[in-house]
Amino acid sequence: AGPLPTLYERALVDGADLLIGPLAKESVSQMSALNPEVPVLALNYLGDDELPAPNLVQLGLAIEDEAATLAAWLTDERTERLLLLHNDEDWARRARVTVESAWSGPLTIQPLEDIRTVTESVGVAMHVAASETRHEELESLLGTELEFLPRARDDVDAILALVTQLEASALVPALKFHFADQLPVYATSQTVRGASPERLRELAGFRVSELPWFALETASYRALDDAFGLAGSPFAALYALGVDAFRLSERLPLVLDGTLTELLGSTGELEFTPSGRVQRRLARAEIRGGRVQAPSAAGR
Numbered sequence: 001a002g003p004l005p006t007l008y009e010r011a012l013v014d015g016a017d018l019l020i021g022p023l024a025k026e027s028v029s030q031m032s033a034l035n036p037e038v039p040v041l042a043l044n045y046l047g048d049d050e051l052p053a054p055n056l057v058q059l060g061l062a063i064e065d066e067a068a069t070l071a072a073w074l075t076d077e078r079t080e081r082l083l084l085l086h087n088d089e090d091w092a093r094r095a096r097v098t099v100e101s102a103w104s105g106p107l108t109i110q111p112l113e114d115i116r117t118v119t120e121s122v123g124v125a126m127h128v129a130a131s132e133t134r135h136e137e138l139e140s141l142l143g144t145e146l147e148f149l150p151r152a153r154d155d156v157d158a159i160l161a162l163v164t165q166l167e168a169s170a171l172v173p174a175l176k177f178h179f180a181d182q183l184p185v186y187a188t189s190q191t192v193r194g195a196s197p198e199r200l201r202e203l204a205g206f207r208v209s210e211l212p213w214f215a216l217e218t219a220s221y222r223a224l225d226d227a228f229g230l231a232g233s234p235f236a237a238l239y240a241l242g243v244d245a246f247r248l249s250e251r252l253p254l255v256l257d258g259t260l261t262e263l264l265g266s267t268g269e270l271e272f273t274p275s276g277r278v279q280r281r282l283a284r285a286e287i288r289g290g291r292v293q294a295p296s297a298a299g300r
Contacts, residue, residue: 016038018038019031028042036055042057064094067188069268070187070188074158087113110122119170122180159184160187163187163191165195168203192292200287204288208287213266265280
């Protein structure tokens, strides 16, 4: 242990020809500022306004990659009109920005400020509240009670929900209450990661972005799950990151010279960009039978 510059110099003295890490975002900035003379595979990312050192490759678990995966999936499904629901957590705000920049069609954005007001917020987003207001205004104008059945808007093709597990459980009945339960719902791994089968059954039909490691239950995942009991662990995704870092370490010179541009990894399909930032395309999965399953895992 010690300051990063000291550790870096010690590694060079010891003859290291490759460095993996650091994990903390601020330490990645420090490492880049050192302009390392050997290849470095950082396990996090520089800020958007920071220029990477030539020998620095950045691999991490950015939520922006999940948002881009979902936006591409929605586009492939020919979705034109999207309703985006999001909570106020930092990851959800960052994912929202990614979707906004990638989306070219009509986009309605509705914040979910409090789990206690999810039903109300969905009603606003689906224009049911406006329908009820029109009914009240018409009754007042005519001075009589009118038979009335609230109607939801019909100009939305799909819902993208940037929410936690708990919020998703509140969202399901809210969508049904406001006549939106027939719309396909897309979500990130934040909604399903570590959820019990019972909780996942509540979310049946949700389409989610997930690490291939989990969605396909790869051999490496099963081996590490047997050894360390990863199911439900909040650190399970870091094991997948470690697996990809190990695989990539042998190929890092090929990434830096531009020879290798893509690699199928445990955290996604990895694309190596000229900026040194690794972009991931995650697995497209669906919740079925109390499990998160990718299409190729169906029937297993």
